[in-house]
Amino acid sequence: xxxxxxxxxxxxxxxxxxxxxxxxxxxxxxxxxxxxxxxxxxxxxxxxxxxxxxxxxxxxxxxxxxxxxxxxxxxxxxxxxxxxxxxxxxxxxxxxxxxxxxxxxxxxxxxxxxxxxxxxxxxxxxxxxxxxxxxxxxxxxxxxxxxxxxxxxxxxxxxxxxxxxxxxxxxxxxxxxxxxxxxxxxxxxxxxxxxxxxxxxxxxxxxxxxxxxxxxxxxxxxxxxxxxxxxxxxxxxxxxxxxxxxxxxxxxxxxxxxxxxxxx
Amino acid sequence: xxxxxxxxxxxxxxxxxxxxxxxxxxxxxxxxxxxxxxxxxxxxxxxxxxxxxxxxxxxxxxxxxxxxxxxxxxxxxxxxxxxxxxxxxxxxxxxxxxxxxxxxxxxxxxxxxxxxxxxxxxxxxxxxxxxxxxxxxxxxxxxxxxxxxxxxxxxxxxxxxxxxxxxxxxxxxxxxxxxxxxxxxxxxxxxxxxxxxxxxxxxxxxxxxxxxxxxxxxxxxxxxxxxxxxxxxxxxxxxxxxxxxxxxxxxxxxxxxxxxxxxx
Numbered sequence: 421x422x423x424x425x426x427x428x429x430x431x432x433x434x435x436x437x438x439x440x441x442x443x444x445x446x447x448x449x450x451x452x453x454x455x456x457x458x459x460x461x462x463x464x465x466x467x468x469x470x471x472x473x474x475x476x477x478x479x480x481x482x483x484x485x486x487x488x489x490x491x492x493x494x495x496x497x498x499x500x501x502x503x504x505x506x507x508x509x510x511x512x513x514x515x516x517x518x519x520x521x522x523x524x525x526x527x528x529x530x531x532x533x534x535x536x537x538x539x540x541x542x543x544x545x546x547x548x549x550x551x552x553x554x555x556x557x558x559x560x561x562x563x564x565x566x567x568x569x570x571x572x573x574x575x576x577x578x579x580x581x582x583x584x585x586x587x588x589x590x591x592x593x594x595x596x597x598x599x600x601x602x603x604x605x606x607x608x609x610x611x612x613x614x615x616x617x618x619x620x621x622x623x624x625x626x627x628x629x630x631x632x633x634x635x636x637x638x639x640x641x642x643x644x645x646x647x648x649x650x651x652x653x654x655x656x657x658x659x660x661x662x663x664x665x666x667x668x669x670x671x672x673x674x675x676x677x678x679x680x681x682x683x684x
Numbered sequence: 685x686x687x688x689x690x691x692x693x694x695x696x697x698x699x700x701x702x703x704x705x706x707x708x709x710x711x712x713x714x715x716x717x718x719x720x721x722x723x724x725x726x727x728x729x730x731x732x733x734x735x736x737x738x739x740x741x742x743x744x745x746x747x748x749x750x751x752x753x754x755x756x757x758x759x760x761x762x763x764x765x766x767x768x769x770x771x772x773x774x775x776x777x778x779x780x781x782x783x784x785x786x787x788x789x790x791x792x793x794x795x796x797x798x799x800x801x802x803x804x805x806x807x808x809x810x811x812x813x814x815x816x817x818x819x820x821x822x823x824x825x826x827x828x829x830x831x832x833x834x835x836x837x838x839x840x841x842x843x844x845x846x847x848x849x850x851x852x853x854x855x856x857x858x859x860x861x862x863x864x865x866x867x868x869x870x871x872x873x874x875x876x877x878x879x880x881x882x883x884x885x886x887x888x889x890x891x892x893x894x895x896x897x898x899x900x901x902x903x904x905x906x907x908x909x910x911x912x913x914x915x916x917x918x919x920x921x922x923x924x925x926x927x928x929x930x931x932x933x934x935x936x937x938x939x940x941x942x943x944x945x946x947x948x
Contacts, residue, residue, distance in 0.1 A: 454921075462878055463822075556931035558727075559924050614726055614935045617878040654924040657718075660823050662918060667820035671878045 454655040455560045455609065456481035457525045459666065460618045464488070464523040465678050466669045467584035471661045475503045476517030478526055481657070484562060486608045486626045487524025489515070492590060493579040495637045497626040498526055499605055504628060506635045508578040510597040512628060522661070525609055525619060527562050531649035540570055541643040547623050550610060550650065558612050562651035563625065565606040568644030572599040572606070574627050574636025588678040596639065603630040606638060616676060618658065620683060718919040719824045719873065720745035721789045723930065724882045728752070728787040729942050730933045731848035735925050739767045740781030742790055745921070748826060750872045750890045751788025753779070756854060757843040759901045761890040762790055763869055768892060770899045772842040774861040776892060786925070789873055789883060791826050795913035804834055805907040811887045814874060814914065822876050826915035827889065829870040832908030836863040836870070838891050838900025852942040860903065867894040870902060880940060882922065884947060 458473045469492045478485075479501060487496035494507040496515075504512040505519070533553065541549065546565070554561055575596045577587075608625035615621055628635040660666065722737045733756045742749075743765060751760035758771040760779075768776040769783070797817065805813065810829070818825055839860045841851075872889035879885055892899040924930065 460878055558931060558933065558935050612935060614724055614881040617880070618882075654926060656920075656922045656924075658920045660918040660920075667822060669822065671822050671876060 453527060453530065453651065453653045454481070454657050455525055455527050455562070455653050457619060457656065457658045458487065458521055459523045459661050460658070460671065461523065461620055461679065462617050462671050462675045463661070463666055463669050465587045465675045465682065466671075467586045468661070468663075468665050468669050469522050469580055469584050470663065470665060471520050471522035472663060473521055473524070473659060473661075474517060475515050475519045475521065478521060478524055479503065479517065482526025482528055484529035484564070484607065485524060485526030486624065487521050487526075488577065490520045490522055491579050492522075492577050492584070492587070495576045495626055495635070496521065496524055497607065497628050497635060499607065499628060504632065504635070506576050506626070506628070508576045508595050510574070510576060510595065510634050510636060512632055512635050527651065527653055529562050529564065529651050531564070532652045533650040535648045536646070537643060537648055538645045539643070543638065543641045546641070546643060550648070554610070554650065554652070558614075560612065560653040560656060561610040562653055563608060563610060563623070564649040565643065565646050566649070567603065567646030569599065569602050569604060569606070569646070570642040570644045571640070572602060572604070572627050572638060573597070573640040574599070574638050576636045586678070587682050591682050597634065597636055599627075599629065599634070604628055604635070605630070606641065617671070617674075620679065624683065717791060717794065717915065717917045718745070718921050719789055719791050719826070719917050721883060721920065721922045722751065722785055723787045723925050724922070724935065725787065725884055725943065726881050726935050726939045727925070727930055727933050729851045729939045729946065730935070731850045732925070732927075732929050732933050733786050733844055733848050734927065734929060735784050735786035736927060737785055737788070737923060737925075738781060739779050739783045739785065742785060742788055743767065743781070746790025746792050748793035748828070748871065749788060749790030750888065751785050751790075752841065754784045754786055755843050756786075756841050756848070756851075759840045759890055759899070760785065760788055761871065761892050761899060763871065763892060768896065768899070770840050770890070770892070772840045772859050774838070774840060774859065774898050774900060776896055776899050791915065791917055793826050793828065793915050795828070796916045797914040799912045800910070801907060801912055802909045803907070807902065807905045810905070810907060814912070818874070818914065818916075824876065824917040824920060825874040826917055827872060827874060827887070828913040829907065829910050830913070831867065831910030833863065833866050833868060833870070833910070834906040834908045835904070836866060836868070836891050836902060837861070837904040838863070838902050840900045850942070851946050855946050861898065861900055863891075863893065863898070868892055868899065869894070870905065881935070881938075884943065888947065
């Protein structure tokens, strides 16, 4: 019922209030594309911040994605193959291939659906709109929103020192950044509900300004005129860290509550 | 504490009662091997019994594994590349490459640890012994037990007709088979706890007699003289069905209770 209400609300927003225009909405189909993931979100939530996979390796498996870096040194965003590190100063830095990641998700982005939107959609409205477009919540979707943003609130995480605190503690003091009338790209994934423990169920999006100078993990936004591209992804590949810390971390507990605190 | 007790108990069993002999126990290490999986266990529990992946495709991704067939037509067991269908008469049949599966897990088996055991270990003792051997419960293990079995209790599932019943209903009338003083192979996987919803956390083993004539999903056993081989597997690849039934199945509910009824 909740979903139906959200759908009706969004249909209304779409046709009446916002004047969105569908430029090319192909018939929904699944492509044999893969979401490649390093480690699990619950390991990251537990403070397992040092992985073994390099950004060079990551780039072999995708040109588009999000994640973080060893020591939790900032938010990762990969766009058109290039990997950016958005540190706790809110600035985006180029990343050498040798930099390692404890958690990341990437794919080779190839849009199945492209729609132009021209209204002031909030983050929640954008998510509900995508919910109403896609054929099922049981596969993965890579999501790219490019264009003008009336407002973006983002955060990054400060680099940690050992002994590492759990992520839910780290984000209590996270720096946040606000952008107004900025052009850029919002990108990330919509992940199925059964992926709880492995990835973030629902939406997880990062932002990068069009001059590749600033960005972060998106907490709120108001869209302007943007192009929404969605890549249907029906395969998932996960590599688990060959580290002693990953081997020892307790992954038997439900961390959904911690995840919600971290993602909001 | 429970795990510690189980460990101590097993160490005692190992050195005192059973006279197990370690022939070649290599230092634990992770190999870049992949557990390839079709669909999710929760989709199967929900009655999504018709997949699109063929056994021919499955064989490209592994030579060892377990699963089932479209219409829930028996238990799948793959050994040395060959795929067997153990139907509800308890007999094993050869499977053409064109046969499709709604759920299966396979890997290219390559033992990291090989141990000879010569005591009358029960199923639970075998599992607790493997628990005590492996370095972490956070990666996957492919498990092969070859040799003499004092006793095996196995089941298979009868082929279903549409509209499909959920698996928890099907297994209420499942045929079971008992084997005594039989040679054969017990094989399957130990899966991490965080895979709940996607696969069966813990142990999931099928059995095939050495003449490849009979077998089933293992419910209980007593080992004789056997060789235990374990393949450490730290990558996971899942392909989701491109079917309307998979798209529509509700995968938001926790099905752990149903799974326990099905697996016991």
